[in-house]
Amino acid sequence: MTDLILKIEKLHKSFGEKVILNDFNINITRNTSQVIIGGSGTGKSVLLKCILGLIEPDQGIISYNNTPLNRDTRKEINFYDEIGMLFQGAALFDSLTVWENITFAIKSKRKNDLREIALDKIHKVGLDSTVLDLYPSELSGGMQKRVALARAIAKDPQLLFFDEPTTGLDPIMADVINNLINEIIDQVGATAITITHDMESAKKIADKISMLYKGNIIWSGDPGEIECSNNPYVDQFINGRSEGPIKINIKD
Amino acid sequence: MINYIYNIPHAIGSNVLNLFAHIGKISIFFYEIIFCTFTLPLYFKTFFNQIIKIGYNSLPVIGLTAFFTGSVLALQIYVGGSRFNAESIVASIVALGITRELGPVIAGLMLAGRVSASISAEIATMKVTEQLDALTTLSTNPIRYLVVPRVLAAMLTLPILVLIADIIGIMGGFVVATQSLGFIEQSYIKNTFDIIQLNDVISGLIKAAVFGFIVAFMGCYHGYNSTGGAQGVGRSTTKAVVSASILILASNYILTSLVFNS
Ligand SMILES: Nc1ncnc2c1ncn2[C@@H]1O[C@H](COP(=O)(O)OP(=O)(O)OP(=O)(O)O)[C@@H](O)[C@H]1O
Ligand SMILES: [Mg+2]
Numbered sequence: 187m188t189d190l191i192l193k194i195e196k197l198h199k200s201f202g203e204k205v206i207l208n209d210f211n212i213n214i215t216r217n218t219s220q221v222i223i224g225g226s227g228t229g230k231s232v233l234l235k236c237i238l239g240l241i242e243p244d245q246g247i248i249s250y251n252n253t254p255l256n257r258d259t260r261k262e263i264n265f266y267d268e269i270g271m272l273f274q275g276a277a278l279f280d281s282l283t284v285w286e287n288i289t290f291a292i293k294s295k296r297k298n299d300l301r302e303i304a305l306d307k308i309h310k311v312g313l314d315s316t317v318l319d320l321y322p323s324e325l326s327g328g329m330q331k332r333v334a335l336a337r338a339i340a341k342d343p344q345l346l347f348f349d350e351p352t353t354g355l356d357p358i359m360a361d362v363i364n365n366l367i368n369e370i371i372d373q374v375g376a377t378a379i380t381i382t383h384d385m386e387s388a389k390k391i392a393d394k395i396s397m398l399y400k401g402n403i404i405w406s407g408d409p410g411e412i413e414c415s416n417n418p419y420v421d422q423f424i425n426g427r428s429e430g431p432i433k434i435n436i437k438d
Numbered sequence: 439m440i441n442y443i444y445n446i447p448h449a450i451g452s453n454v455l456n457l458f459a460h461i462g463k464i465s466i467f468f469y470e471i472i473f474c475t476f477t478l479p480l481y482f483k484t485f486f487n488q489i490i491k492i493g494y495n496s497l498p499v500i501g502l503t504a505f506f507t508g509s510v511l512a513l514q515i516y517v518g519g520s521r522f523n524a525e526s527i528v529a530s531i532v533a534l535g536i537t538r539e540l541g542p543v544i545a546g547l548m549l550a551g552r553v554s555a556s557i558s559a560e561i562a563t564m565k566v567t568e569q570l571d572a573l574t575t576l577s578t579n580p581i582r583y584l585v586v587p588r589v590l591a592a593m594l595t596l597p598i599l600v601l602i603a604d605i606i607g608i609m610g611g612f613v614v615a616t617q618s619l620g621f622i623e624q625s626y627i628k629n630t631f632d633i634i635q636l637n638d639v640i641s642g643l644i645k646a647a648v649f650g651f652i653v654a655f656m657g658c659y660h661g662y663n664s665t666g667g668a669q670g671v672g673r674s675t676t677k678a679v680v681s682a683s684i685l686i687l688a689s690n691y692i693l694t695s696l697v698f699n700s
Binding site: 235238239240264266267269270271273275277278279280290291337 | 564567568569571572573574575576577578
């Protein structure tokens, strides 16, 4: 039996008439890095929010360590203490400074210890101590994203969700973040689920890549296989062609 | 034309459904606040910050409005009183009017404008930028962290503000009465203290606590349920101020007629 940390079965979610997730299934093995790719608006962020209990799915079972998740069980097993989430838009608290943001979820520690932790994490995401006392509005977009990443990993969680960790970063910084994600998985033994449009990053951090299209996973495989998947959808996506089976509605 | 006729039952039906959905949502929100208030942890730091923001920072506005209200009340009662040759009633009516009605209502309405608006704008913005979601993923219940401290702070500070407004309002009446209406200072003060009873003041303070709850609750509720980006933030702010003001006036009538009418 494989060691599944997350198992999603028959997940359905629609907003009004619009079906976003349709009979979605995925298994995620402990201590692996799962990357999910897919077009803009296919429901990748919605999927993460369903797992996190921020959006109520219409149907389906999401199990974490064999416990089906719902409002009550998330509380019972202290689900949120074991996970970290990087939001697509950073979602930093703008009334708190950078170090207060990073250490927000760490309770019952003295201020100096908290700052110490914040400093450690901020270095990991390629920032330095000068930002610790700034407010999020005083940072650039890419810096906010990295502070949010530092906040997501602050408690050394077992299961991490990254919604586009490298968008808005320059190629060098993106590589720093790729290495960081790899390090967390290799050294801490965590599991990561990453959404990205950045194929370089995907190939670098993924143990497994899955592509979401029309509410379902249409292809899964190793990062090495993606170039020769023989799947026309995947080919079109990774090569970024506007012609192909994925139709884009543009009026001319 | 036919379409319009068909639309009428549809509009009535959907409005009725909306109303029930609203009542349901408000009840759930209310229940969660009560639950979080009586269970730990309580976020003291935010609570104290809110006392400063809601209470202390509202002092100038409420002080000024109370002063002018007291002054104008003295002028008007004098005009009315002189028609019955009963000018001496000014002190008593100013004192009762301010402590029983105008102090709490005016302070409540000012707070609805100032505080409901800012609470709902702040929380709605947090919702739009996914900060509320982020709170949840950081093991923090947004209601406990954001709503409870604001509701408690408003319920605690509005009565204090009203007590101050009572004093300043009565002083406003006193200044006008003695400086421009020719009242003698000692007798005005004596009249004021002769008429006022502890009950008058206390009833005003209890109303104030209720109004404080309404102000913070409406601000939080509309902020929390805001949808649709920056436009939604504006909409929820308007809704918060309007609903808080109406609820303050309505509950004021109900409280007065049911509880404080003796
Ligand atoms: N709260 C909501 N109400 C209504 N529709 C929503 C809501 N959230 C998301 N959607 C819809 O769900 C679809 C998927 O959204 P989602 O944010 O998951 O896309 P995504 O795959 O993350 O795209 P991107 O790569 O651009 O971030 C979109 O079409 C969006 O319009
Ligand atoms: Mg997204």
